[in-house]
Amino acid sequence: LAKTTQPISMDSYEGQEVNITCSHNNIATNDYITWYQQFPSQGPRFIIQGYKTKVTNEVASLFIPADRKSSTLSLPRVSLSDTAVYYCLVGEAGGYNKLIFGAGTRLAVHP
């Protein structure tokens, strides 16, 4: 299973764009990249998933370079409610996912 590395914490201000980068040097051919968001006392919530290039949804964008050894979650115009822990996961399609969560990135958005 590919291991991920991401910053422990980040600070931002309301209205700014936040980019959180995750390194996954040992990503395998079948692995997808998925980002989750977790608020205190809640389970992680799916944000976005991608395999290569760029993916965008109503919440965020995910940028994946051609070598797929890293990925960047981009949150446009953050608000206070985006304060949370963000996890980057790399996993293989199909069963036996055994998705392993790292420590995540604790994002604090300030007024």
Place this chain on the structure above:
Amino acid sequence: SQTIHQWPATLVQPVGSPLSLECTVEGTSNPNLYWYRQAAGRGLQLLFYSVGIGQISSEVPQNLSASRPQDRQFILSSKKLLLSDSGFYLCAWDGISGNTIYFGEGSWLTVV
């Protein structure tokens, strides 16, 4: 639509007492099921996962056990709780895509 429920939401148990946390999934069949634990302010630790009835894989040796008596039911148990078992326990299941998992509401366990 698929939903996942776990209970109880919170419990306080004395050291040495037994534990039973239950999780059920609705709206899907033959899901992969997971138990994670999160200590206060820490990341998620995978405890157990199951790909089918009676099939349990343990990721971390400990005094906890898991069982899957039915396709959509996953139970986390302990015969004798330790102080170090305190934490936030999360049940999860695989999404249809197989690459996304969905979490329950979580159960806060405090061992005193």
